[in-house]
Amino acid sequence: MTATDEGKMGSASEGLNVTFGVEMHTRDGVRLLSDVYLPVGDGPWPVVVQRNPYDRTDAGMGSMRIVDPAWLARQGFAVVIQDTRGRGGSDGKWKQFNEDVDDGYDCVEWAASQPWSTGSVGMYGSSGMGLTTYKAVASQPPHLKAAVAVVAPTQWTTRAPGGPFEVSFVTWYALKMAMDTVARLEDRAFATSAMDRIMARMGSIAETWDTLPLSSIDPLSDPTVTDGYWLDWVLAEPGVERPGATVSLSDKPEIGQTALLHIAGYRDQCAPEMFALAAAQKDSDKHRLIAGPWTHRGVYSGASGAREPLGTSSPGGPVGWGPVLAAWFDIHLRGGDGSGFPLGMSWIGGGGGVRCYVEGTDAWATAPSWPPASVVREWILTSNGTARSAGGDGRLVPASEVGLTSGSDHVSADPRDPFPTCGGGLGLPVQGPDAIQDQRAVDGREDVLVYTSEPLEIPMTIVGAQTLVLEFESSAVDADVYVTLVDVEPDGFALNVCDGALRTRYREGRQDSWLTPGVPVELSVELHDTAHTFRPGHRVRVMVAGGNYPRYSRNLHTKTVPELGDLAEAQVAEHVIHNGPGTSSRLVLNEAAAGSLTF
Structure with missing residues (x-):
């Protein structure tokens, strides 16, 4: 094909043979239905598969979400769009993705055996289709040579890292x-x-x-x-799939021979698992990561809330991520060099295993692996005892500063009036404004502690996951701690960079790690991965609250599982953060090492 062909759209009847409702039977005899798109000609062709847990005939729920399968077939690939077990037109019972390891394996091997197949098979998908892709990769079918997963979890869980229920x-x-x-x-x-x-x-x-x-x-x-x-x-417990779950890449991050491309968003609720898997592949030459400022929905359009970072929209326009997928599969399924898809190669070519967007710098960079090399910079939380709201006296100061005194800040958390969600990793419009949002909409409340640095004199670029360590006590036996790292711009716009959560009952890997009221403990809250530059004149801010609703369920501050309790038993909790150099409270930032990012 020529470069001018890249991104062309057309009807499914142009240069294609499409067969609807093709049957495949799993190892236990369940009939699954697929639509098969074949290029015109004698073939055979390499095959790319999408397994849809919704309905393959619904374009909005998957079949055309990141690439039109008809367009992909016209690039010289056989394309199989399959309904998973118990979904759409397929038989059987849906088992919450637990069946997709074996069924994914069977589908790949079936596709490899077809007369129109070269035997080289790839898989792709976003969200739920990305999850079925990851499940198939975990099963390591011998004919699965390449895969692309976009804003997808590696396993189905209902709780965020740290334990709160989404x-x-x-x-x-x-x-x-x-x-x-x-x-x-x-x-x-x-x-x-x-x-x-x-x-x-x-x-x-x-x-x-x-x-x-x-x-x-x-x-x-x-x-x-x-x-x-x-x-x-x-x-469900944090990070644990329901009974009957099969192997996942979270438990066993081995991709075998499969060349795996992830496309992840910093503010996507699925991002922690994707970045963890990417980090586990740092020594693999079959792995690539594209990371941008997107939410779960923003990866399709580039929308990033109240800000629109330049150069982050879908690379193929109306074709979506098609050029990237076509280039990846050209290289790994048919031995090409991707040169027929120059737009796609601009995203996956070049040096390094990682292409990441650096917010603040507003530019794409490459790195050998994720996270890029970094050095630790610690900041001390301090105040005169009134850090409540952005109008309080909470300060962030470099750990090297001398002459600081220790103290404490008190804040309440009321399940009947929880601290509200403001942007971040929301997956649905009905949840409210997502992605980048001005935190001034909420940081004036009295139920949030706010610590802010002086304006920076030189830029600081952070990469990977960040951590807030707190010396924390509460009047309750169970508490939630929600942390947002903020870039305060010179005009006052308070941009949420990344966030993290902890439900204290889960902090030791159990469900009953109760707090002793009035007794301080050390808590560590990991903030989601990012790449962000705080520019000169900007200030670093951290916000700490006891709620983040409606993204996460309300903590009742009792031993009752919050999702099984009632507001009638809910208690208002009084939390204390001990701060200053004599305490363990500190913000730990990973600053990009010199030369770790190439722009």
């Missing part, structure tokens, strides 16, 4: 997935009634996720509607 997204997602389950029920009268109840809940989604206990939400509480998965999700 209440608004997970509630919506449970209702969405219940629709297909209900549509398959033989009792049509019950199915109609259940669908009406689901749609009513969707129509008042904020009221739905406000419900406590969450386990009582109708119709999710009905095991016929959800096949019992709702209670499993509510009770």
Whole structure:
């Protein structure tokens, strides 16, 4: 093909042979349906597969989300779009992605054996389709030569790192997935009634996720509607899939022979798992990472909330990420050099295994691996005892500063009036404004502690995950700690750089790591990965609150699992952060080492 062909769109009938509803049977005899797009000609061709846990016929839920399969087929690939088990047109029962290791393996090997296949198979997908891609990679099928995963988790969990329940997204997602389950029920009268109840809940989604206990939400509480998965999700421990889960790349980050490309967003709720997997592949020459300032939705359009960083929109315009996928698969499935896709090669070519967008500098850089090499810079939290709100006296000072005194700051957390979510890693419009948002909308509240540095004299670029260590005590046996790192610009705009969360009952890998009221403990809150430059004249700020709602569920500050309790038993907690040089409270930033990033 010529460079001018790259990115062309056309109808599915132009230069294609498309067969709908092609059957494949899994090792246990379950029939799965696929649509197969073949280029015109004799073939054979390398095959790229997308496995869809929603409905392969719904373009908005996957089949065209990052690339039009018809366009990809016209680049000389056979394309298979398959409904996963128990979804769309496929038979069987959906098991919350647990079946996608074996089924993904079977699909890859089936595709490799077809008469129109060269035997070289790739997989791709974003979000849920990216998760099924990761599951197949974990199974290491012998014919899976390459894969691309975009804003995707490596395993299905309902809790963020640190333990809080992703209440608004997970509630919506449970209702969405219940629709297909209900549509398959033989009792049509019950199915109609259940669908009406689901749609009513969707129509008042904020009221739905406000419900406590969450386990009582109708119709999710009905095991016929959800096949019992709702209670499993509510009770799930952090980082643990439901019973019956199979191997995941989180547990065993081995990609075998598969050339794996991740496309991750700093403010995507799936990002922590993607960056952890990328870090585990630092010595692999078959691994590449593209990391940008996106949220879960922003990767498709480049939208980043209240700011639009330059050069971060979808590289192929209406074709989405197609040129990048085509270049990757050209190299790894048919031995090409990607030169027929110059736009795609501009994203994956060049030196280093990582291409990352550096906010603040507003430019793309490359690095050998993730995270780029860095040096630790520590900042001390200090105040005169009134760090509540941005109008308080909380300060961040370099650890080298002398003459500081130790003290403490007090702040309350009320589950009936929780500190509100303001931007960050939201996956749905109904959750509120996502991505970059001016934190001045919330930092004047009295239920947040704010510590701010003096204006910087020289730029500081941070990379990877950051950490806030706190000497913390509470009046409650369980507490939530939500941290936001902020870049305060000279005009006052308070840009949320990254954030992290900790539910203290989970801090030691158990569900019952209770606090002793009034007794200080050391807590460590990891903030999500980023690459960001604080420019001269900007100030570094850290915000600490006891809530982040509705992104995360409210902590009732009792021993009751918060999602199973009721506001009637909720308690207002009084938290204390001990600060100053005589305490363990400090902000630990990883500053990019000289030469670690190439612009």
